[in-house]
Amino acid sequence: MSRRPRPTARPDGRSRGRLRRTLLAGLVAAAVVFPVSAAASPEVPAPAPAVPGESAALPDRYAAHLANLAAAARTAENAGRNGRAAKLRAMEGGGGARFLGFDGRGKGRAIEVFGDLETADRVAVLIPGSDTTLDTYQRFRAGAVALQQRLRAEHARSAVVAWLGYDTPGTISPAVLTTGRADEAAAELGSFLPRLARLAAPQARLSLLCHSYGSVVCARTETGPAVTDIALFGSPGTGAGSAADLPTRARIWAGRGGGDWISGVPHVRLGGFGFGTDPVDPSFGALPFPAGSGGHSDYLKPGTESLEGLAGIVLGSSPAARPAPSALAAPEVSHARA
Incomplete structure (x- = not known):
């Protein structure tokens, strides 16, 4: 007498939930890490930077941080880290680079200014995404230079600040799937923005241009009235x-x-992983700007539609722009973290 096959046991609700969370988290991880290779940033010795006081004049701040950069380059050379030393020498720009912050330790931090900040009434602050370190800084700088050139062609009183003011997560790492690094960075950026506004021209308008994981940072940063616009591009979501x-x-x-390959990232948020709603989805409520047909690293390339769109946001000339928020009786907004 043949025996009936035993029916396969169905997982209970708890098992199904665990399976679903594991599957979706895996999909997010695979979508993020597969298209991009991580940039190695070994720990490199460097002296603690000298930090000028808040009352220091802008030229003195630039000089102090350029000296910090030079000291870090010498230390790297003495330690046999010639690759890092060469990259730091390139950042010096022949002694003419202007930094509001520099720290050569570890992956490093740098806040560089392009344009005349003291006379600028339009200031764009670029916030980078994962794997942006002193070892990969030149690609970040190239985007800042391209944006500044585009802005100056239309508005002479403009400046760009390349803000590598946090330890970005590695593209292949659990940190890139959570808001942990973004929360730390948001605190740093939030305290930096009022200081930046005081250094620029009176009534200057600040715009945050936030790429990839940098959009998670910007979405968690409390901003004052000087920040009139925040642009999220190449975003995996914001956590909100x-x-x-x-x-x-x-x-x-x-x-x-x-x-942009990031369009394939699942927009989920489960168990602290993932970033939820897609910012380009109309349900998110953001104003759309034209971003062209380029890839994840192409937004600030000269001649692109995306560069034109971002410049229009900074200059207030985008067709979709409404009156500046400072001119509106805006309602109170909750400052609770998403």
């Missing part, structure tokens, strides 16, 4: 459900290039 949930009164913009 909508633009209205962000702790700012600035206009929120979102764009994605047609060839």
